[in-house]
Amino acid sequence: MGLQDRNKKGFRRLLRSFKYATEGLMYVLKNEQNMQIHLITAVCILVAAYFFQLPLNHWLILLLVIAGMFSLEIMNTAIERTVDLVTKDFHPLAKRAKDIAAAAVFVYCLFAVIIGLLLFLPPILQFFQKGQLLPF
Numbered sequence: 436m437g438l439q440d441r442n443k444k445g446f447r448r449l450l451r452s453f454k455y456a457t458e459g460l461m462y463v464l465k466n467e468q469n470m471q472i473h474l475i476t477a478v479c480i481l482v483a484a485y486f487f488q489l490p491l492n493h494w495l496i497l498l499l500v501i502a503g504m505f506s507l508e509i510m511n512t513a514i515e516r517t518v519d520l521v522t523k524d525f526h527p528l529a530k531r532a533k534d535i536a537a538a539a540v541f542v543y544c545l546f547a548v549i550i551g552l553l554l555f556l557p558p559i560l561q562f563f564q565k566g567q568l569l570p571f
């Protein structure tokens with residue numbers, strides 16, 4: 436979209452916004468190792484949720500946590516690139532901004548792990564108590 440189109444409204448602008456958002460998503464997926472790790476982890480978690488036949492409300496919690504994780508990593512990358520745009524030199528404030536953005540992802544990750552344990556531990560324990568080899 437040219438900068439002159441910024442104030443235009445309508446379906447075409449909506450489509451363009453979608454295209455740019457997709458480009459941003461593809462960039463993060465291609466270039467950010469952490470995002471690739473989040474993606475692989477999310478797939479494993481969803482496969483595990485399927486095998487352990489988690490109830491719908493647990494699926495909804497998992498999906499919310501995964502969506503939050505992805506969104507936060509994307510915002511973290513946006514902040515990193517913005518800081519790089521402002522300065523390529525070492526600057527204490529650049530360090531602060533990047534470290535704080537990374538801290539947001541870290542805090543979310545910690546709570547995501549706690550939520551994952553709370554959701555998966557009961558079915559895992561039940562699975563071993565039953566002495567089953569496979570949960571299906």
Ligand SMILES: Nc1ncnc2c1ncn2[C@@H]1O[C@H](COP(=O)(O)OP(=O)(O)OP(=O)(O)O)[C@@H](O)[C@H]1O
Nearest residue numbers: 467469515522523524525526527529530533534537
């Ligand atoms: N311009 C800068 N000035 C001072 N410290 C910086 C600067 N750029 C990066 N750092 C420090 O280096 C760390 C790593 O920064 P970098 O931009 O490489 O991100 P990253 O940790 O590789 O993130 P990711 O792996 O998610 O891309 C930052 O958290 C910060 O502490």
